[in-house]
Amino acid sequence: MTRNEERFETKVIHEGYDSKDHLGSLATPLFQTSTFTFDSAEQGERRFAGEEEGYVYSRLGNPTVRVLEERIAALEGGEMGLAFGSGMAAVSAVLTALTKANDHILCSQGLYGCTFGLLTMMKEKYGITHDFSLMASEEEVHSRIQPNTAVIYIETPINPTMKLIDLDMVVRVAKTYNIPVVVDNTFSSPYLQRPIELGCDIVLHSATKYIGGHGDLVAGLVVGKQAFMKEVAMTTQKDIGGIIAPFDAWLLLRGLKTLPVRMDRHCDNAEKIAQALAEHPSIKAVYYPGDPDHPDAKVRAKQMKAGGGVIAFDIHGSKKEAQKLLNSLEFIKIAVSLGDTESLIQHPATMTHAVVPEHARRQMGINDELIRLSVGLEAWEDIWSDLSQALDHVLPQYADHTSHSI
Ligand code: LCS
Numbered sequence: 001m002t003r004n005e006e007r008f009e010t011k012v013i014h015e016g017y018d019s020k021d022h023l024g025s026l027a028t029p030l031f032q033t034s035t036f037t038f039d040s041a042e043q044g045e046r047r048f049a050g051e052e053e054g055y056v057y058s059r060l061g062n063p064t065v066r067v068l069e070e071r072i073a074a075l076e077g078g079e080m081g082l083a084f085g086s087g088m089a090a091v092s093a094v095l096t097a098l099t100k101a102n103d104h105i106l107c108s109q110g111l112y113g114c115t116f117g118l119l120t121m122m123k124e125k126y127g128i129t130h131d132f133s134l135m136a137s138e139e140e141v142h143s144r145i146q147p148n149t150a151v152i153y154i155e156t157p158i159n160p161t162m163k164l165i166d167l168d169m170v171v172r173v174a175k176t177y178n179i180p181v182v183v184d185n186t187f188s189s190p191y192l193q194r195p196i197e198l199g200c201d202i203v204l205h206s207a208t209k210y211i212g213g214h215g216d217l218v219a220g221l222v223v224g225k226q227a228f229m230k231e232v233a234m235t236t237q238k239d240i241g242g243i244i245a246p247f248d249a250w251l252l253l254r255g256l257k258t259l260p261v262r263m264d265r266h267c268d269n270a271e272k273i274a275q276a277l278a279e280h281p282s283i284k285a286v287y288y289p290g291d292p293d294h295p296d297a298k299v300r301a302k303q304m305k306a307g308g309g310v311i312a313f314d315i316h317g318s319k320k321e322a323q324k325l326l327n328s329l330e331f332i333k334i335a336v337s338l339g340d341t342e343s344l345i346q347h348p349a350t351m352t353h354a355v356v357p358e359h360a361r362r363q364m365g366i367n368d369e370l371i372r373l374s375v376g377l378e379a380w381e382d383i384w385s386d387l388s389q390a391l392d393h394v395l396p397q398y399a400d401h402t403s404h405s406i
Contacts (some may be wrong), residue, residue: 008075008191013257016070030250031063059241060233065249068221071256072211075190077197078223082233083249087186087206088114089242090220094182094204095122095151097228097236103150105130106141108165110158110364112184112206113353132363135165141173149177154200155184156193156303160348160372161365162287162312164296167303171199180228186210187338191263192305196223209339210309213255213262217248262377266309266339269383270375274311276384282391282398284314284369309375310338312348319368321394322347326371328390332383338374343383345373 006014017028036055038044046052055061065083073081084090095118099105105119109132122128133144135154152174156165167183174181182202183195189210195203202224205211212219220242222232237243244252267290274288289300290307300307315321326334332343336352346352348366356364375383392399 009260011071011074012259015074016067017253028064028067028250028253030246031058032246033062034058058246059243060238062246062249064246064253065244068244068249068253068256071253072190072205072221073223075194075256076185076203076223077190077194078203079226080229081221081223082229082237083207083244083252084220084222084237085242085244085248086218087112087204087208087220088118089240090204090206090222091115091184092118093232093236093240093242094202094222095119095153096240097232098151098180098182099126099128100150102127102129102148104128104146104148105151105153106144106146106149106179107132107152108154108156108158108163109134110161110163110366111153111155112159112186113355115153115155115184116353116360117355132360135170138169138173141170145173145177145179149179152179152181153184154181155187157187157289157308157310158364159187160310160312160352160370162187162289162294162310163365164289164294164299164304166296166299167195167198167200175199187308187310188304189259189263189339191260192267192308193303195303198303201225202228207252208337210263210266211256211259211339212252213259213339213341214251215337215340215342217251219244219248219252221252262341263306263309265377266375267306269377269380270307270309270311272380273373273375273383273387274307276388277311277313280388280391280398282316282395284316287312310372311375312370312372314367314369315371315391316395316398317369319347319349322369322371323350324394325390328393330386330389331378332373332386338372340374341377343374343376343378345371348372 035057047054047056068083069081119130154165180201183200185203186206186209205221207219207221271290277283278286288311332345335344336346349368353366
């Protein structure tokens with residue numbers, strides 16, 4: 001068996017690293033250094049001229065970071081990976097590399113709040129316009145393409161509404177115009193969804209979430225074709241400079257080793273919690289891609305291994321009840337971010353998507369009664385017991401004393 005044929009669960013542990021090359025160190029060594037010494041002035045000249053392989057300076061490359069970049073490229077099934085200091089550094093490096101002044105970006109109907117903020121800034125400063133599309137059919141995507149459309153930018157599942165976009169369908173349309181498709185794969189991780197295998201061109205992540213998995217770092221990753229990634233490495237990464245710290249790359253390599261095991265548990269827990277929420281009288285609607293009744297369940301079956309670990313839901317109530325619900329929880333933490341071992345809950349309208357103006361927020365499906373829960377790795381029974389006690393406390397008129405008991 002060659003390394004290429006190894007399964008995902010093996011690659012997360014071994015890809016891009018061989019202990020034989022590192023004095024037998026089982027763990028990847030941490031190269032906590034800013035710069036690399038040259039044997040001579042002439043060697044320095046050759047390295048800068050690109051005539052000799054070797055490290056120069058950690059903004060241009062670092063051995064610990066390189067292992068991470070090779071590993072994520074293999075996991076996403078792409079040619080080359082690059083690591084960044086945050087998910088937003090990854091998003092901005094990709095979007096600025098792919099666009100020039102007065103271009104147009106076609107986006108999914110819903111994006112993380114700061115990605116929305118970046119697009120607004122690009123419009124104001126460089127005249128790069130954007131449109132949101134439900135991307136519900138080939139005809140709709142065709143009709144939204146403009147002569148200056150330079151990128152199709154998709155989140156799926158969409159943060160925080162958990163709607164899905166049919167990637168295979170969008171790729172079919174994009175290919176007819178030769179427009180690159182960029183997918184933010186943060187909510188799925190490569191364990192659940194691999195957009196490059198479906199024909200998408202570039203995949204990026206807020207690695208802060210499932211890839212790190214432990215809520216102890218902020219980082220971003222990008223995977224794509226070698227020519228494009230080399231261009232990013234030498235321009236919007238090198239010269240804008242949003243690189244990852246070697247220690248954070250080291251932590252991500254550690255987190256990645258357990259990604260499949262963690263994701264399986266996140267998904268199992270989320271499926272059970274989504275079902276319990278759906279049966280609770282104080283819940284108006286549950287949005288979970290793993291739910292067989294989710295409007296995009298067919299798309300989920302086509303492109304995702306399971307529904308993931310994030311659930312959104314509308315309660316019967318308004319912002320006041322939503323905030324009261326968060327305040328009534330015992331161990332579930334009120335925090336943005338997701339994909340951590342701890343269950344995290346937040347109110348998108350006033351937190352992650354507060355920067356999105358109200359009319360745009362409502363168009364995305366973010367109401368004041370929408371709550372997002374990142375289901376952690378605690379016992380699902382305990383997560384449910386905390387949620388249901390808080391629901392019954394805040395909305396006693398709906399309290400259900402039978403169906404949600406476990
Ligand atoms: N893309 C998605 C889908 C995200 O959810 C986030 C962050 C980013 C990109 C940016 O990544 P970062 O720079 O934070 O690593 N999402 C957050 C969220 O939903 N809560 O807190 C951060």
